Amino acid sequence: QVQLQESGPGLVKSSETLSLSCTVSGGSISSYHWSWIRQPPGKGLEWIGYIFYNGSTNYNPSLKDRVTISVATSRTQFSLRLRSVTAADTAVYYCARTPGSDHVTFFDSWGQGTQVTVSS
Amino acid sequence: DIQMTQSPPSLSASVGDRVTITCRTSQTIYRYLNWYQHKPGTAPKLLIFGGSRLRSGVPSRFSGGGSGTAFTLTISSLQPEDLATYSCQQSYTTPWTFGQGTKVEF
Numbered sequence: 001q002v003q004l005q006e007s008g009p010g011l012v013k014s015s016e017t018l019s020l021s022c023t024v025s026g027g028s029i030s031s032y033h034w035s036w037i038r039q040p041p042g043k044g045l046e047w048i049g050y051i052f053y054n055g056s057t058n059y060n061p062s063l064k065d066r067v068t069i070s071v072a073t074s075r076t077q078f079s080l081r082l083r084s085v086t087a088a089d090t091a092v093y094y095c096a097r098t099p100g101s102d103h104v105t106f107f108d109s110w111g112q113g114t115q116v117t118v119s120s
Numbered sequence: 121d122i123q124m125t126q127s128p129p130s131l132s133a134s135v136g137d138r139v140t141i142t143c144r145t146s147q148t149i150y151r152y153l154n155w156y157q158h159k160p161g162t163a164p165k166l167l168i169f170g171g172s173r174l175r176s177g178v179p180s181r182f183s184g185g186g187s188g189t190a191f192t193l194t195i196s197s198l199q200p201e202d203l204a205t206y207s208c209q210q211s212y213t214t215p216w217t218f219g220q221g222t223k224v225e226f
Binding site for chain 1 (some may be wrong): 121124150152154156161162163164165166169170175207209211212213214215216217218219220221
């Protein structure tokens with residue numbers, strides 16, 4: 001069974017870049033989309049974007065100008081970079097596997113999440 | 121973006137109760153609606169996809185229904201382990217969006 005684990009700094013300074021990695025174990029990164037999702041305190045979940053194993057991406061327009069998702073050459077990790085962060089980017093960040101096709105897609109395996117706080 | 125409105129934001133129920141959570145969307149999403157269960161400090165779990173399709177391994181007391189702009193998640197007989205927050209998510213079009221969540225408490 002595939003497992004995902006987020007890693008990265010828990011504290012990022014305002015205006016700097018948030019960088020997180022997601023390690024995938026127990027399965028291949030191929031043939032799936034892989035997403036980043038976040039949950040700000042007291043708010044609902046927000047989809048950030050996904051990457052396909054071949055490198056193609058799709059980002060939430062609300063974050064598109066600041067976000068980059070990439071797959072590591074090892075093909076066992078994918079990463080999130082969010083530039084110019086503010087307090088509004090404080091959230092629990094999740095990575096998730098996103099199988100399916102056309103409109104029948106969903107997040108079927110998630111990491112446990114990592115808290116990222118943006119400080120001034 | 122498609123707006124998702126869940127109700128109620130929270131509910132209090134007892135073991136054995138039938139619980140229904142509603143999710144409404146700002147435009148039709150046909151049946152492209154998923155439901156997740158989320159407990160603090162743990163990874164969210166997919167329960168239902170495609171509106172009514174029960175994920176393998178999920179107890180049959182969970183069921184999903186609806187189409188178009190109105191959907192429901194029903195727990196037929198609430199169990200202690202069902203204490204959690206439940207969120208809906210549309211997969212009809214990106215950006216994929218979630219409801220605000222419904223917290224189920226005893």
